[in-house]
Structure formats: structure tokens, C-alpha cells
Amino acid sequence: MKKKKIVVDARMINDSGIGTYLKNVIPYLIPKYDLVFLGTPKDLHKYENKLRNNIVEFTANIYSFAEQIYLPLIIPKCDIFWSPHINVPLFPIRAKKQVTTIHDINLLAFNNNFSILKKMYAKLLYKNAVKKSHQIITVSNFSKSEILKYLKVDEERINVIYGGVNKLFFKKSTLNFELPKNYLLYVGNVKPHKNLISLLKSYNKLPLNIKKVFSLVVIGKKEGFITPDKKVFNFINKNNLINNVIFTGYVEDQYLPDIYQKAKMFIFPSLYEGFGLPILEAMASKTLVLSSNLTSLPEVSLDNALYFNPLDTEELKDLIVKEIYSDNSIKIELAYNHSKKFTWQKSAEEHINIFEKVI
Structure with missing residues (x-):
């Protein structure tokens, strides 16, 4: 049976937080799906051989206008586009379904240092992420409550999955x-x-x-x-x-x-x-x-x-x-x-359950 194709925005794989999350979940997805990464071979060298060079080179900065212009052009046809952050494409893409991980609502809750333009853009990204996503993953019940507090979204689309310890x-x-x-x-x-x-x-x-x-x-x-x-x-x-x-x-x-x-x-x-x-x-x-x-x-x-x-x-x-x-x-x-109760294997299995539900 042909594996379902999931495109992952992996540009933040070497960052703290989201990078740690990606590096620990991805290995469990490789045997299950036909994965395609957005990023660079330099950043993704660990996975390049395993994925038979399934890397779409993409270096636009997170939150940039270039990111939003080019994402719809470079994301290939796929079953799911998974974004590990809120910078979901604003324009239509060639994915049948979308899944987004929203780790927190920090950019809305703590934005006193933002200009009015940055505040507006942050709110746009959050609203777009929940609108476009067939399922939303978040990392705690606290974050789920914050998503419901700040954004209009059906609670049934929000899935709490804890992270793990390497x-x-x-x-x-x-x-x-x-x-x-x-x-x-x-x-x-x-x-x-x-x-x-x-x-x-x-x-x-x-x-x-x-x-x-x-x-x-x-x-x-x-x-x-x-x-x-x-x-x-x-x-x-x-x-x-x-x-x-x-x-x-x-x-x-x-x-x-x-x-x-x-x-x-x-x-x-x-x-x-x-x-x-x-x-x-x-x-x-x-x-x-x-x-x-x-x-x-x-x-x-x-x-x-x-x-x-x-x-x-x-x-x-x-x-x-x-x-x-x-x-x-x-x-x-x-x-x-x-x-010891927090394992990446358990976390990854719960991600797979969400992907299967969406597919």
C-alpha cells in the first residue's frame, strides 16, 4: 500500500523549543509516511539519506512576507501539510488537509513590545492557522484553554499532546x-x-x-x-x-x-x-x-x-x-x-493518531 504523503515545514528544526519537538517526533514518522521536508539539506542532513532526498529547499524567514508568497508555490501535492508553528500559508496550497501545532498563544498574550503592525500580523496568523487546520495539536491543557480564550475554534478540533524527554x-x-x-x-x-x-x-x-x-x-x-x-x-x-x-x-x-x-x-x-x-x-x-x-x-x-x-x-x-x-x-x-512518564514515542504515536484521523 502506498504511503500517505505528509509535507512538514522543518525550517525551525535547529531552534530550541519547536526544533526539539520536531527532532524527537520526526524519527517515528519516517517509517509510517512518505515525508517531504521544507528546509535545507544542511539543516536536515540527519534525515537526507533516509528520505531519499525528499527535501524542498526553502529558506524564507519565519513570519516574512516572502514566506507567505512562496509557500503555496513550493508545497507539493500531498495528503497533509503539517506546520509545527502558526505561520500557516495564508493562500491556498496543494494539500488535501492541514494540521497545525500551536504551542502557545504567547504572541497574543505577551505582545506589549510589538508595534501595532506586528500585533495585527500575529493575530492574523493565529486566526488563519485555526481556520485552515482540520486538526490542531497543542502541548498542554493550559494552551488549549488559551486557544479557546483568544480564538474562535471548535474545541473538538484541538488535541492536547504532551512532549517527551529524550x-x-x-x-x-x-x-x-x-x-x-x-x-x-x-x-x-x-x-x-x-x-x-x-x-x-x-x-x-x-x-x-x-x-x-x-x-x-x-x-x-x-x-x-x-x-x-x-x-x-x-x-x-x-x-x-x-x-x-x-x-x-x-x-x-x-x-x-x-x-x-x-x-x-x-x-x-x-x-x-x-x-x-x-x-x-x-x-x-x-x-x-x-x-x-x-x-x-x-x-x-x-x-x-x-x-x-x-x-x-x-x-x-x-x-x-x-x-x-x-x-x-x-x-x-x-x-x-x-x-519518565513523558516519552517522545508516546507523543509521536498520538501525532500519528491525529494524522490518521485527518487522512
């Missing part, structure tokens, strides 16, 4: 990423809703003897965003934290387990998350998790994280100090077992 995080890392011996860890970017500024303020309030011992390591991109949090770098410079706060920039996936495993604790101060995968990665690495108590994070972590109000920098400072001197071995073991 098996690498459950193994003792044999790789070594050069970092200070003692550090607190944050993984994420510097967009305003990630609220890195609150973590920096809390870190700056720590007693001097703790700051001398523990650096703050920030893993992730710090440049190239439409709405970067400029306050972050101004605060670091103003408070002479350049030697305390280490920005690694992009880190290849294979080094992440080593970085998580060696951290004293993982701190996630986000104001808005659709899922919050780094929290589960830290748990799988047997690292204590301090988490914001907002949006999807309690849904995903349940009682396996230590929660704080992400806008109360004094509270977070006190929590860090307390946990540096505490024995959290039981909490860490329970969190480790909790993280």
Missing part, C-alpha cells in the same frame, strides 16, 4: 562541557516572557559568599529575536555581574545532559509557557527544579518542583538560599520518576 537525559553523560565547577542553571532564551530579568535580580540579592561559589549559567540563544529583553543585559552591566553570569549561546543537544547533571539546581522563572520541557529535562537529569508557579508549569510538573512567584525576586532569592543548604535527594528521585 532518553539521553536519563543516562550519565560521558561528554564534558566546559563550565565552572559550581553553578545555578537556566535554559531558555531572553525574550521578555521568559522573565530572565527576575532571576538575575534574585541572583544579585544572594549573599556574597554564595555568589562567590555559584555562577549563574544561561543556556540558549541571546540574539536574533524580534523582541529581545534588553533589560537583561543592562542589568548585568549595571550590577557588575559580567563575571558571575555566563551566557553559553546555542549548545548542541548532546552536551545538554552534562550541563543539567552538573548544576546545583535548575531555575525556571517564566511568566508564560505552553509546556516547559526544560523542567522535565532537569528532572530526568536528577537536578532539583525551582519553577515559576504560572501557566502550564504546575500542570506538567505537578508536585515535583519547588514553586515560586516569578515576580517576587525576594521570594526566589530566599528559596535559592534555602535549597542550597537542603538535602533534596528524595524530591529529586520522585521528580526523576515523574519525568
Whole structure:
């Protein structure tokens, strides 16, 4: 029987978040479907041989006008076009059906730094995504509730599928990423809703003897965003934290387990998350998790994280100090077992069920 053809917009495969999602779901789809990727051979070299060069080269920037002009022209005839983000083609395409993953409604909920034009374009993309999609995948019940709150869409078309934790995080890392011996860890970017500024303020309030011992390591991109949090770098410079706060920039996936495993604790101060995968990665690495108590994070972590109000920098400072001197071995073991419940295989199987329903 001929395999059904699914075209995947894979241009974000090397980004954090959506990239991690794609890299972990795609391998389970390859045996099942005739996959075609939009992207570049350079970005998709892992899959090029398996897919017999089924790559349509496409380099238009996400959210660009060029993207919208050329997508209808380069997407081949297919059974399903799957977009892992909201930048769904505005104009008709040669796909019988469309499936879109909407991770969160961040661009509508946190758009104070946007111009009026950007706000209008973001709203257009979201509305177009739900209108064109035969089925919508989202990553938490929180995100589902936000989609229903901000957009007019039939609830029956929204499917909640949790992400998973890569098996690498459950193994003792044999790789070594050069970092200070003692550090607190944050993984994420510097967009305003990630609220890195609150973590920096809390870190700056720590007693001097703790700051001398523990650096703050920030893993992730710090440049190239439409709405970067400029306050972050101004605060670091103003408070002479350049030697305390280490920005690694992009880190290849294979080094992440080593970085998580060696951290004293993982701190996630986000104001808005659709899922919050780094929290589960830290748990799988047997690292204590301090988490914001907002949006999807309690849904995903349940009682396996230590929660704080992400806008109360004094509270977070006190929590860090307390946990540096505490024995959290039981909490860490329970969190480790909790993280095992989230597998990419299960996530991929649920994606396949949606694709089969649509086909």
C-alpha cells in the first residue's frame, strides 16, 4: 500500500523549543509516511539519506512576507501539510488537509513590545492557522484553554499532546562541557516572557559568599529575536555581574545532559509557557527544579518542583538560599520518576493518531 504523503515545514528544526519537538517526533514518522521536508539539506542532513532526498529547499524567514508568497508555490501535492508553528500559508496550497501545532498563544498574550503592525500580523496568523487546520495539536491543557480564550475554534478540533524527554537525559553523560565547577542553571532564551530579568535580580540579592561559589549559567540563544529583553543585559552591566553570569549561546543537544547533571539546581522563572520541557529535562537529569508557579508549569510538573512567584525576586532569592543548604535527594528521585512518564514515542504515536484521523 502506498504511503500517505505528509509535507512538514522543518525550517525551525535547529531552534530550541519547536526544533526539539520536531527532532524527537520526526524519527517515528519516517517509517509510517512518505515525508517531504521544507528546509535545507544542511539543516536536515540527519534525515537526507533516509528520505531519499525528499527535501524542498526553502529558506524564507519565519513570519516574512516572502514566506507567505512562496509557500503555496513550493508545497507539493500531498495528503497533509503539517506546520509545527502558526505561520500557516495564508493562500491556498496543494494539500488535501492541514494540521497545525500551536504551542502557545504567547504572541497574543505577551505582545506589549510589538508595534501595532506586528500585533495585527500575529493575530492574523493565529486566526488563519485555526481556520485552515482540520486538526490542531497543542502541548498542554493550559494552551488549549488559551486557544479557546483568544480564538474562535471548535474545541473538538484541538488535541492536547504532551512532549517527551529524550532518553539521553536519563543516562550519565560521558561528554564534558566546559563550565565552572559550581553553578545555578537556566535554559531558555531572553525574550521578555521568559522573565530572565527576575532571576538575575534574585541572583544579585544572594549573599556574597554564595555568589562567590555559584555562577549563574544561561543556556540558549541571546540574539536574533524580534523582541529581545534588553533589560537583561543592562542589568548585568549595571550590577557588575559580567563575571558571575555566563551566557553559553546555542549548545548542541548532546552536551545538554552534562550541563543539567552538573548544576546545583535548575531555575525556571517564566511568566508564560505552553509546556516547559526544560523542567522535565532537569528532572530526568536528577537536578532539583525551582519553577515559576504560572501557566502550564504546575500542570506538567505537578508536585515535583519547588514553586515560586516569578515576580517576587525576594521570594526566589530566599528559596535559592534555602535549597542550597537542603538535602533534596528524595524530591529529586520522585521528580526523576515523574519525568519518565513523558516519552517522545508516546507523543509521536498520538501525532500519528491525529494524522490518521485527518487522512
